[in-house]
Amino acid sequence: MFNCWIWMFILLCGSSIADEKSIRDADIFPSSPEIERGSTLKLFCVLGKHYTPQRNASHIIWKLNHELIAQENYNIVNETVSSVIIHNFTYNKAHVKCFIKYLGKEQLLVHTEVKSGFPPDTPGNISCIYYFNVELTCNWTSGRETNLTTTYTLYRKIKNTQGLILPDPELSSCRSKTESCSFRHPNIPFSNSFCFQVKAQNVLGEAISECVPIAMESIEKFEPPEILSVKKIAGIKQLLTVTWKIPEDIIPAQYLNCQVRYRNLYSNSSEIDNVAVTSEEKVVSLNLTGLWDSTEYSVAVRCIGVESKFWSEWCREKTASTEDKAPSGKVDLWRIIESSHPTGNRPVHLMWKLLGNIPHPGRILGYKIQYFPENNAALQMTKITTNKKIVLPLKEEAYIISVTAYNSAGNSPAAVLRIPSTDEKQIFKPFVCYNMSVYPLYGNKVAAPYSIQTYVQEKEPSEGPVADTDVLGKNEVVIKWEEISKDKRNGFITNYTIFYKPEGGKELNETVNSDVLHHRLKSLQANTQYTVYIMASNRAGGTSGEQKTFKTLKFNKEDIILIAIPVGLSMFFLLGLWITCILKKHTFKKVCWPDIPNPAESVAVEWPLDASMNNSFLKGVTYEDKTLGLEDLNVLEHCFPEEDQEGLLLMNCENHVSECTDTNATAVQNISEHKITLLNGEKKIQYNEEHEVAKCLSPSMPYVITGEDFRSQMHSALIPAKKIQPIEMLEDDLRETQQILVKNEESDNEEVLKLEDFSEKTLFNPYLRNSVKTREFLISENLPEHSKNEPKKQPTVLPAFQQNAVGQSYVTLDMVGLATAH
Secondary structure, eight states: OHHHHHHHHHHHHHHHHHHHHOOSSEEEESSSOEEETTOOEEEEEEEOGGGTTTOOGGGEEEEETTEEOOGGGEEEOSSSEEEEEEOSOOOSEEEEEEEEEETTEEEEEEEEEEEEEOOOOOOEEEEEEEETTTEEEEEEEOOSOOSSOOEEEEEEEEEETTEEEOSOTTTSEEEESSSEEEEETTSOOOOSSEEEEEEEEETTEEEEOOOEEOOGGGGBOOOOOEEEEEEOOTTOOSEEEEEEEOOSSSOSSOEEEEEEEEEETTTTEEEEEEEEEETTOOEEEEEEESOOTTOEEEEEEEEEETTOSOOOOOOOOEEEEOOOOOOOSOOEEEEEEOOOOTTSOEEEEEEEEOOOOSSOOOOOOEEEEEEEETTOGGGOEEEEESSSEEEEEEOSSOEEEEEEEEETTEEOOOEEEEEOOTTOSOSSOTTOEEEEEEOOEETTEEOOOEEEEEESSOOOOSSOOOOEEESOOSSOEEEEOOOOOGGGTOSOOOEEEEEEEETTSOOEEEEEETTOOEEEEOSOOTTOEEEEEEEEEETTEEEEOOOEEEEOOSSOHHHHHHHHHHHHHHHHHHHHHHHHHHHTHHHHHHHHSOOOOOGGGOSSSOOSHHHHHTOHHHHTSBOSSSBOOGGGEEEOOOSSOHHHHHHHHHHHHHHTHHHHGGGTOOOOOOOOSEEEEEEOSSBEEEEEEOOOOOOOOOTTSOOOOOOHHHHHHHHHHHTTOOOOOOOOOOHHHHHHHHHHHHHHHHHHTOOOOOOSOTTTOOOOOTTOTTOOSOOOEEEOTTSOHHHHHSOOBOOOOOOOOOTTOTTOOOOOGGGSEEOOOO
């Protein structure tokens, strides 16, 4: 807005000057403005003195290009000045015109070009190339096109520990309107501390990049080297020596890499060799080996510093030829025979061309033609020419002609041609293959021929192919054979027929084309011997080769795999099962074959019937009229809670573990608060004291046997006893027993339980691991009903179990049943 007021002030103040001194009729301000795309444009049009007073600013109209701008965008500043406002100007470039309209006519006063664009983006991707002592050129990308006149300034600064320094603004910067700028000699000092910065600026603003550090050695680019010579060495074939000069204007004391490119002018193929040199070496040589003989090569060289990323340009090429070698191939020769003249001579036109051999057949200096009558070689004549054709005046007899190419190293193999005599009726032999060629002639030039092979006459082949087998299988086989030599084909082979027959079977055959030299026979019988032979055929007939026998396999790979997989899996399964059994043998033995104790082998008791009947424990449980068997005994749990029982059992077990370790104990049995009640009808023996047993196991210690079979044996052993009187064990007797036991322990040096007080501790068998803390022996439910209701007998005290006591019986847990609650 402030700029608009300035323009109005200039126009008002300068209108009087324009009236007197201006030679123009009108003017427009600002002239050729550049604005930001999409902004608002405001222009002023000033009338000259020539148009007043008849016309004034109210007669001014505005147009954008060719379109009239609406009147509401006009503003009359004074009688000679009119302004216009254009909103959202989006044209890249447009013309705004000021007209005066008077008496219905429009007259162009003045116009201006308006451009719209954008402020510059920050320049990026700064890169430079340094030509030592020549120039330093940097390039960058400007970003979005501004569409306005933009100026770029390149700054070269030195970066040190204090920061960035601009040594000389005049010498360390350059200006450009493009994306490139150069410093030229001598204003290009060498330094690896330079950084480069670019500022872009136009009427809408400016943007400046970061200062990018660039090492001068990494951007150095040489001038191309100069090849001094490319030459061959006499007597050494397939070699050229290249010598070149290193450029002088390069950074001193550095390592260089050079590449030598040599191009074969005959094949137009190129190869490159690399050479490492130093800047101190002014002249460098390289031997190019493995080249073709008698061949021209074009050589070029370029170099680069090992720290740099820019190669020099390739230098100007130089051409040289390798040592000559005698031409390697013979020429392709043909002739045209004219009719005989009356003088007896006949002109023969010879034409030839070099074969396009790779590698190059050699440099050709000329051609040597030798010819003589077929029946008189002594009359040989020789002609030399550099052309590829010649006319020989021959007589009517047959001639032999040979043509060779030669150079300084020698001659090529001779191409030989026979010219038949005039009286010969046939130039060709039967059963022989001939190459027929047709050469097109273009003026004096012979083009490449079109050639075919043919036989004048055919017959069946002189021999048949020999069969061989390959890839033998169960139901198939591959039959292969070699081609018949050309001189024994006697014609063009049209097909091959394979005949094969199983032993004792019918002969079969299959036919294939002439270009096939192997065939797969399928659907054969397994494990069977076959006979096979092959017949080669041409248009005249066929000839069979020798027979060969082979035998198919009994199994093929698929069969072996199908057999091997189940067998292998079975073996792995059995191996795994065996390993599992070894590792888990104790578990399997415990589950499948548990150890069942045999009472007959017990050393703790004597098991015969009389010994059982004499046992004091069994004697203690009798009735007057019958024996109470073990099936009549029931085990009744104490009425303690289950968790309390387990706790007490575990506590007692822990308290006595240490007492058993010194005697190699194998089990600890803790039993507390046992209540033993024996009912015999009239008496009930009850003992309700805490009992604690901690006895280390030994091989002679009594144990408890379980099982239904032993129960039945035990029951049957008790049945014969008719009547056993109850025995009461007095307290004095018990004391005597305890004393005897203590003495036996000291004398025999064996482990026994010390009976300190029968009222406090009771001996139990350590094998009764599942013993409970309280037991009651009740009359079994299977006794007669009246027996259950009989009055309880006087309790009788049972003697404690004795270790290794002869005749002592023992009771297993399975011998008793759980009593039912009353």
